[in-house]
Amino acid sequence: MKTESILEKILTSGQLAVTSECGPPRGALPDKVKEKAEFLRGCVDAVNVTDNQTAMVRMSSLAACIIIKQMGLNPLLQMVTRDRNRLAMQSEVIGAYAHGIDTMLCLSGDHPRFGDHPMAASVHDIDSVQAVTMVTKMRDDGLFQGGQKIDGPPKMFVGAAANPFADPFELRVARLAKKVKAGVDFIQTQCIYNVDKFEKWMEGVRDRGLDEKVYILAGITPMKSVGMAKYMKNKVPGMDVPDDLIKRMAGVPKENQAEEGIKVCLETIERLRNVKGVAGFHLMAIEWEHRVAEIVERAGLLPRPSF
Amino acid sequence: MESFQPVIVAFCCHYCAYTAADMAGSKRLHYPANVKIIRVPCTGKVSALHIMEALRKGADGVYVAGCLDGDCHFRSGNTCATKRVAYVKKLLDEIGIGGERVEMFAMSAGMGEVFARTATDFTEKIRDLGPNPARVGLDKLGCVGAGA
Amino acid sequence: MxxxxxxxxxxxxxxxxxxxxxxxxxxxxxxxxxxxxxxxxxxxxxxxxxxxxxxxxxxxxxxxxxxxxxxxxxxxxxxxxxxxxxxxxxxxxxxxxxxxxxxxxxxxxxxxxxxxxFMGASERQGVWAERCAGCGDCVLGVTGGVCPIARCSKQLLNGPCGGSTRGKCEVDPDIDCAWQLIWDRLKALGMTERYEENIPAKDWRTGRGGGPRKIVREDLA
The missing domain is CATH 3.40.50.2300 (Response regulator)
Structure with missing residues (x-):
């Protein structure tokens, strides 16, 4: 065991892990964090806390993580390379670990162009692969990125993202291999709607034995409506929503679309839990945290293991 | 204002508009004497600076007359000219002179009537717009040839 | 230029x-x-x-x-x-x-x-595009002659990110995905194995990170 992370313990034990996410509020509203996180109590192993998601200013991931930690839940610190240089990132990692946060995710982050501060400078001092290298080196070698010794190294269980649906497809396994080479412990994937394509990607992952080296959590986002499905297809870069799925959502009356979306996501979970190399699920229920418990239960993923 | 006689400079392509002007002459078609024709080998030779300087040195309106779309003797000189005229129009708007004082026209060598009508219509349009505001301003200043 | x-x-x-x-x-x-x-x-x-x-x-x-x-x-x-x-x-x-x-x-x-x-090249008549960020430590030798610092919107040294779609950048469909270009070049050069060599975090001292820069050629100065 590299860390004290509960997520690591569950994944190492061979049980399917379940994570979900909580987007911090756009204001100093600690109760909002608590309200959202409370929905996830007992039904997930870790709560991803996004870091200025979609390049919009929000309460910092670390601050919201601390609030969630104090609630007795298990937060997962997301960190984008867009907003901080390597000094700020490392101090944040140490700070998080000092507060008992032992699981994190390294991302490059959405470009500021998509957010509410398109005029901001992006930092990108390092990229997500280099961030993984940096944080695992802090943990394993007790060294800062600059080479100096850390007094009390943070023992982070380190994750990264993978998008099997972006182009070029032939690079998607190779890029995962780079993250594995950098020392990543687990992967949370982009939302999976095109299950066939995901399975094809997993085949490539297994061919290279990468599933033996990294835990892959399949990303699942329930559709609330056909409108959301269309938005995801047309407006969100790197998202692959098959037309059949949009047709299926459109085929049911508006008031039943939410239930249909949940059915779709349950079917996806059912299909993927049998795919070799899938180590768990990451449920990104965007502004739908209150439905996560139901999904996890109906998917037969309850109760969550305790350690 | 009634006595205002605008000065119009027309850059005419040798292969079309200039020949059309000839045709208009031989057909005894009337067009205003305000239009001073400058023959160019191709409208692609007319630069933004030619148009701007014509205005700065006193013209009230300038137009460029080239071949019909796809008929340029040098393949694409007329499309280049169209883009340049659009550029100059924008520049003239920005400096407060007004882009409507400049125009691009297309005609073939045989279109004597079109040449005469274009010259007449453009002259009337500029007459309506009034004198080039740069020249008016210069007259106010009372200094001749400033900056030249 | x-x-x-x-x-x-x-x-x-x-x-x-x-x-x-x-x-x-x-x-x-x-x-x-x-x-x-x-x-x-x-x-x-x-x-x-x-x-x-x-x-x-x-x-x-x-x-x-x-x-x-x-x-x-x-x-x-x-x-x-x-x-x-x-x-x-x-x-x-x-x-x-x-x-x-x-x-x-x-x-x-x-x-x-x-x-x-920017420092760029002429793509065609009247169109110029950014090519070089002047980082002071050229990586073009390992990236197939396409600069990820100047041409990737996130200056990823280990791209492409998840926003690369049909060869274009998520930021703007008019921007080519630099990492698609790099990958295409590596394939053409028969150097695809190079893609999986992780490029380490860059030392920005040779770039703007080190403050205003100066070049002194002792033999000429």
């Missing part, structure tokens, strides 16, 4: 307004090639400014000159005989030229007429 774009006329009119006599100085190098500040653009801007102030009935004189290079002090000397005839200089060179004139003529206001934008 260093590319630039003329500032909006409105801004230029405002910046020269306090002065009656302007020396408009072009540059025969990069800004000529990218049609921002060479002899032709000097003439056009001069014409436009003159016409504007004629219309305003405001006394305004402008003198035009285009130097071989504004970033070399010996060419700046050409301004010595005429500089006193101007109340201010309006330079159409890149930021380097503007600063060289300011350095040589300490008491003369120097105004920039262009926005210096």
């Amino acid at each position: 260093i590319t630039a774009e003329r500032k909006p006329i409105e801004d230029l009119i405002q910046s020269v307004s306090p002065y009656r006599r302007i020396l408009l100085v072009g540059c025969n190098e990069c800004v000529t090639v990218c049609s921002a500040g060479g002899r032709k653009e000097v003439a056009l801007l001069s014409s436009a400014l003159q016409m504007h102030f004629m219309k305003e009935a405001k006394p305004f004189e402008i003198k035009e000159i285009t130097l071989e290079r504004q970033c070399d002090p010996e060419y700046i000397e050409e301004l010595v005989p005429i500089i006193d005839q101007a109340d201010a200089v309006l330079s159409m060179a890149c930021g380097c030229g503007v600063q060289e004139i300011a350095r040589r003529f300490k008491e003369k206001p120097v105004l920039p007429a262009v926005n210096t934008t």
Whole structure:
């Protein structure tokens, strides 16, 4: 065991892990964090806390993580390379670990162009692969990125993202291999709607034995409506929503679309839990945290293991 | 204002508009004497600076007359000219002179009537717009040839 | 080349307004090639400014000159005989030229007429695109001759990110995904194995991270 992370313990034990996410509020509203996180109590192993998601200013991931930690839940610190240089990132990692946060995710982050501060400078001092290298080196070698010794190294269980649906497809396994080479412990994937394509990607992952080296959590986002499905297809870069799925959502009356979306996501979970190399699920229920418990239960993923 | 006689400079392509002007002459078609024709080998030779300087040195309106779309003797000189005229129009708007004082026209060598009508219509349009505001301003200043 | 774009006329009119006599100085190098500040653009801007102030009935004189290079002090000397005839200089060179004139003529206001934008190449007639970020430690040898720092919107040294779609960047469909270009090149070169070599975090000291930079060639200096 590299860390004290509960997520690591569950994944190492061979049980399917379940994570979900909580987007911090756009204001100093600690109760909002608590309200959202409370929905996830007992039904997930870790709560991803996004870091200025979609390049919009929000309460910092670390601050919201601390609030969630104090609630007795298990937060997962997301960190984008867009907003901080390597000094700020490392101090944040140490700070998080000092507060008992032992699981994190390294991302490059959405470009500021998509957010509410398109005029901001992006930092990108390092990229997500280099961030993984940096944080695992802090943990394993007790060294800062600059080479100096850390007094009390943070023992982070380190994750990264993978998008099997972006182009070029032939690079998607190779890029995962780079993250594995950098020392990543687990992967949370982009939302999976095109299950066939995901399975094809997993085949490539297994061919290279990468599933033996990294835990892959399949990303699942329930559709609330056909409108959301269309938005995801047309407006969100790197998202692959098959037309059949949009047709299926459109085929049911508006008031039943939410239930249909949940059915779709349950079917996806059912299909993927049998795919070799899938180590768990990451449920990104965007502004739908209150439905996560139901999904996890109906998917037969309850109760969550305790350690 | 009634006595205002605008000065119009027309850059005419040798292969079309200039020949059309000839045709208009031989057909005894009337067009205003305000239009001073400058023959160019191709409208692609007319630069933004030619148009701007014509205005700065006193013209009230300038137009460029080239071949019909796809008929340029040098393949694409007329499309280049169209883009340049659009550029100059924008520049003239920005400096407060007004882009409507400049125009691009297309005609073939045989279109004597079109040449005469274009010259007449453009002259009337500029007459309506009034004198080039740069020249008016210069007259106010009372200094001749400033900056030249 | 260093590319630039003329500032909006409105801004230029405002910046020269306090002065009656302007020396408009072009540059025969990069800004000529990218049609921002060479002899032709000097003439056009001069014409436009003159016409504007004629219309305003405001006394305004402008003198035009285009130097071989504004970033070399010996060419700046050409301004010595005429500089006193101007109340201010309006330079159409890149930021380097503007600063060289300011350095040589300490008491003369120097105004920039262009926005210096990037180091780039001409894609086709009238279109220029960014190619180099001047990081001071070239990685093109390992990235198949395509720069991820200048050409990836997130300057990822280990791209592509999850937003690469059909060879285009998520930021703008007019931007090519640099990592798609890198991958295509590595394939063409038979060097695909190089993709999986992780490129380590960059030392930005050779770039802007180290403060203003200077090159000294001992044999020439």
